[in-house]
Amino acid sequence: MSSHKPTLILVHEPEKACLDRLVADGHAPERAAEISSYLAQSTDLAPEFDTLAAACDRGGLAFVPVELDDAASTLTGADPSTTLVWTLTDGIAYFRGGAAPALARLGGFKTIGADDSLFALCQDKFRSGAVLGALGLPVPQAGLARDGKWLVEPPASTAGWFVKPNRLGAKIGIWPDSRVSDLGHALELSRRVFARYRDDVVVQPYVAGRNVRASFLGLTPQTGVEALGIAFVESGADFQTMADSLALYGDTGEAAKAAGEYLEPELVAVGDSQPGADAKIRRIAERLIQGLGLRDVFSIDLRVEADDTVHLIEFEVCPGLPCFDFRDYCRAQWGLSLADAMAQTAANRLMP
Known part of the structure; x- marks a missing residue:
């Protein structure tokens, strides 16, 4: 890979590559399809790569989307002084995206997002919960x-x-x-x-309350928790099942839309009705940034009770960027499309 421009490399693991590997490892095809569906953001963002390239070009950057299996060879030919690596999909077990920030660190590249140790931690919910509890956070x-x-x-x-x-x-x-x-x-x-x-x-x-998603994109390196978007996610259900997830994203999500079976959850700002809970969540995010090392782009899932009791459920270092909630966040917080928000974030790291 060669470019005279500063370059944003977006590393992602496609659903098909994951599915084929899982089947080869002995997983039943139907189960492999369910597991690989968690990588649907690769499927959903791929049609917008040209839009992303145009947005990056307007900001003076080159844009190179790279499938995970090609990441090592691509980074070998890149210049660490002018290249930024953004990992779209994570994983340490069924998925392998956590290898990308480790490869970037090995090669001395700047990255968007948390360091590779957090890519591993967030994918093991039991160990993650133990660390969050040790930090004094309200995790069950x-x-x-x-x-x-x-x-x-x-x-x-x-x-x-x-x-x-x-x-x-x-x-x-x-x-x-x-x-x-x-x-x-x-x-x-x-x-x-x-x-x-x-x-x-x-x-x-079991903890009671309404489901909340807190989304964060640091458009500049100085952006703080004031830019966190905190919303109730109203789907009409107490919790999400595999079937619910499949109906939202990727090829199965597109099929659900075509069949008229897709119902996008409603997003309602927590601060409009429960400002006390909103403030608590921002303090939790600040603790995660300072004590755990979250940065640049992440999401937090929580449950909020009517009396403003907040339960932290988990954090994600690779939030679903092309999903409805993150797009809404980019529009509401930054007044930007997803592509322009990503391009500006990268430009502000490569050309501060």
Whole structure:
């Protein structure tokens, strides 16, 4: 790769590459398709690569989208002094995107986003929760089960528990019965998850409240939590299942739209009705930035109760940039399209 311009390299793992690798590793094709669907932002953003290239060009940058399997060879031919690496898709287990920031660090490249250690941490919900708890953040305690056996027993809970995969990269409960009232059911779900996906499950006390997404893009390196976009995500459901997720993104999302089965959740600013909760979430984000090292681009998922009690569920270092909520955030906070917001963010790092 050669360019006289400063260059933004966007590294992404395509759904198809992941699916083929999972099938070759013995996963059933249907399960592999479900797992690889978490990489749908690669599918959804690819049609806009020309738009991104044009936006970068207006800012004096070259834009090079690179599939993950080509990242090492592409970076070998790039100039670290004029190249910025932005990793679109993460992963350390089923997905491999976490290798990209590590490769960038190895080659001495500037990056957008957190360092590679956080790419690994956020993909293991049990370990991530332990670190967040040690930082004093309001994250539910968790147990861990594998194929019907406890590795760590969960705490007692009068409200029941919530069961979710540990490393599949999502907060979803997979099935509608993922909220359970007895721990025997939780172990049964762990057997089901292990059989289908080869994953452990995190078992946390169920926490009440409305689902909240906090989105962040640091258009300049000096941008702080004042730029956080914090919104209730109103889908009409208590939590998202695998079926809900499949209907929102990627090829399955497009099929759902074509069939008239796609219903985009409503976003409502938390600060409009619960300014106290909004302020708490900004303090949580500040703690994550200072204590954990989040920067540039990330999202946080939370539950907020009517009395402003806030529960931190998880953070993501590779938020779904082409998803409806992040596009809305770019428009509302920055007055920019996704492509222009990405291009300006990159330009402000390469040409401050």
